[in-house]
Every structure is written in structure tokens, then in C-alpha cells.
Amino acid sequence: QQPVQSPQAVILREGEDAVINCSSSKALYSVHWYRQKHGEAPVFLMILLKGGEQKGHDKISASFNEKKQQSSLYLTASQLSYSGTYFCGTLNNAGNMLTFGGGTRLMVKP
């Protein structure tokens, strides 16, 4: 079952912050975050393995709440290069199928 992402789209000014949410109706074992620019392949950002885990990558960080079956991606002091579509992916029990959410389109304007 596909995870649900919100919001579907967000427009920011450079320097502003954004939060992208990913929730699932099934138990989550891990959450994977990717960014995809138009016409390009998804690029891996980070993976969260444990409930309550938080990770960071430059000014992009994420949290994973196993109980609530959700993950959030935090983009702080956004840069123009952050523009793109962000996807969360959830892995099945066997660890061999990553199911992606519908994506969140992020546009950062100068």
C-alpha cells in the first residue's frame, strides 16, 4: 500500500523552511527519502531505520515515528537547489520492495 505524502506541493522563498510528511497505514520498518529533479532519476537523501530516529544531511533532516507510522522531512533555510519532487518510500517486510508515495513538489524561488 502506497504511503501518503503531504502537502502535494509547496512554494518557498529562499531561506524559508518546509516540512514534508509521509504516513502509512501499515507498520513501518524503514523510511527512505529521495529527491528527483525534472527529467532525472531519484537521488537518495537518507534512510531512517528505527522508530524515533532522526537524521540530518546538510540542512535537510528527517524524523521517524514508528508508533504513529509516519516520517517527516525538514528543510531549513531552503536553497534554490532544493527545488524538485520529494518522495518517501517504505520497505516491505522482506526488504525487497520499496513503495513510493505520490511525491511533494517543492519550488524554491529567489
Place this chain on the structure above:
Amino acid sequence: DTGVSQDPRHKITKRGQNVTFRCDPISEHNRLYWYRQTLGQGPEFLTYFQNEAQLEKSRLLSDRFSAERPKGSFSTLEIQRTEQGDSAMYLCASSYKIRTTGNTIYFGEGSWLTVV
């Protein structure tokens, strides 16, 4: 460290023709995946190999689609009798599961298919 490479990057074909895409995964990765992505949608899982064994196939993979990974290295995805609905980007990905860091899946640049 070379990434996942796919060939061709773009293919335009007439309806009814067969097409084949090739994927070379990251060399030490034993897991290989094929996904399909249409405009405005997230990637959809098609199939998964562990070494040369095809262990998982999506219901999206109709009889016209076949994938192989003969020696557990590169993989091919063939679409027979293409239809306009097959137009999409076909993404290959690979991974190597490590207990402590999980199963990070890396994608190739994708192969764009246009069926006219």
C-alpha cells in the same frame, strides 16, 4: 565508484515493436530492481532480483514484459508488442543490504520510452 548505468537513455519506438533496456548495477550490489515512472507519479515497482534469481514480480508486469539477470550482474528488461500505455521512464536500481545501515537503494538515470 560508478553508479547504476542504463542503456539506452531514450528510445522512440512504433507501437507493436519490441524494445530491450539494459541495466548495469553498482558492482558489489547483489540486489537489482526495475521500476516504472510516468509523469507526475512516483516510481512503481516492477520486479526484483537477488543475484540471478527473480524473487518478486508486480502485477503491473504483464506477459509482454520480461526481465532477466543471467549471471547476477547486468539485467535486461524486454517489452514485447509495445503499446502507447508503455510510454514511461524505466528506472533500474541496485542495493546491498547491510544490517547496520539498511538497504539503501540507488537509482540509475532511467530509460525513457516513447511509443508512437
